[in-house]
Amino acid sequence: MPIFYPDILDQKTAPRTFTYGDKDVMLYALGVGMGRDPMNETELPFVYEKGLKVIPTAATVLASAGGRPARGADLVEQKPGHRASVINFLMVVHGEQKVELHKPLPTSGTFTAQGRTVGAFDKGKDKGAVIINETVWTDEAGEKVATLTGSTFARGDGGFGGPSDGQPEPHEIPSRKADLSVDIETREDQALLYRLNGDRNPLHSDPESAKRSGFPRPILHGLCTYGITCRAVLQAITGYDPDQILSHQARFSAPVFPGDTITVDLWKDANVISFEARVAARGATVIKNGKTVLRS
Structure with missing residues (x-):
């Protein structure tokens, strides 16, 4: 429809x-x-x-x-x-x-x-x-x-006659070098564990489904990568206190393969934490325009 x-x-x-x-x-x-x-x-x-x-x-x-x-x-x-x-x-x-x-x-x-x-x-x-x-x-x-x-x-639903402009602008990452970076290793079986939270799309578990989608092997759920960036903020900024986090947002830019090491770069400006995530071994930025707001 x-x-x-x-x-x-x-x-x-x-x-x-x-x-x-x-x-x-x-x-x-x-x-x-x-x-x-x-x-x-x-x-x-x-x-x-x-x-x-x-x-x-x-x-x-x-x-x-x-x-x-x-x-x-x-x-x-x-x-x-x-x-x-x-x-x-x-x-x-x-x-x-x-x-x-x-x-x-x-x-x-x-x-x-x-x-x-x-x-x-x-x-x-x-x-x-x-x-x-x-x-x-x-x-x-x-x-x-x-x-x-x-x-x-x-991808298949353009041309319906709605506005083309007016989307919310993505959060702008500071131009300076990151204030700190956190490396988080993912496990080879991480997608098989994460899928038990509810997303059982075979793209994340079935090699044949992944190949049909153009990937050499199953990829990690984007929301798992998103959760890993929040984990990095907890570890590096809040001392593992989740109650400090008011909001957490990000834009997905590339897939992660289970087993990749994700580097989360963070910038702290008062109660706003900007972040991006990359897989250095593949030269891929996997999360862009990240923003965490801490409670005042």
């Missing part, structure tokens, strides 16, 4: 209640490489229920609705006369991701998530479209807990 503009801007997902617990929190931390050294007492609280801490970017997986576009079965009724838009999900690429925490994530709880489309930009019939979606979590008291904003590049 095509994109109908401006009708798509009225699309919402039906509210969905979900519950997560300590097992989900620890699985996510293991998925982004925490706890590799079981004697590392600074990382242990993220993977052990004693004094458990939650990595802020876990919000991207703790509710499967987090940050993903509205799909047909999820849509609430459209306004009278409006038509539902459903993009070609076989032709999409995750462009950007942001998690904003209105309060620190608890180690367990029951929440309601509702998503909506907040932007649709037409790059041209043969150039695709950019769709921006927002998902808001509320707790049982009705208070906001998290807002997840994600952009999707829909």
Whole structure:
């Protein structure tokens, strides 16, 4: 089905209640490489229920609705006369991701998530479209807990007649040399572990599927790389205190292969941390325009 503009801007997902617990929190931390050294007492609280801490970017997986576009079965009724838009999900690429925490994530709880489309930009019939979606979590008291904003590049859905300009500008990285850098090794089996958080796309597990997509072997989930950049901020800036992080956002620019060593370059300016991530061995920048905001 095509994109109908401006009708798509009225699309919402039906509210969905979900519950997560300590097992989900620890699985996510293991998925982004925490706890590799079981004697590392600074990382242990993220993977052990004693004094458990939650990595802020876990919000991207703790509710499967987090940050993903509205799909047909999820849509609430459209306004009278409006038509539902459903993009070609076989032709999409995750462009950007942001998690904003209105309060620190608890180690367990029951929440309601509702998503909506907040932007649709037409790059041209043969150039695709950019769709921006927002998902808001509320707790049982009705208070906001998290807002997840994600952009999707829909390669097969351009030419629908929407605006081509007006997308949010990416965060600008400082021109000076990075203030510090963190090297984080990924494991050869990391994608097989991370996929247990919910994203079982065979691109990340099946060699044949990866080859059909143009890769020599399965690639790491982009949201896993995103979580690793948050892990770098926790390690290098906050002393492993996740409650200091108000928001974390980044743009995906190249794939990571399990086993790669990711170098996260960081710049600190007051409560704003800018970052980019690269795989030096391949000369590839895998995350661009990263920005973490710390609580004042």
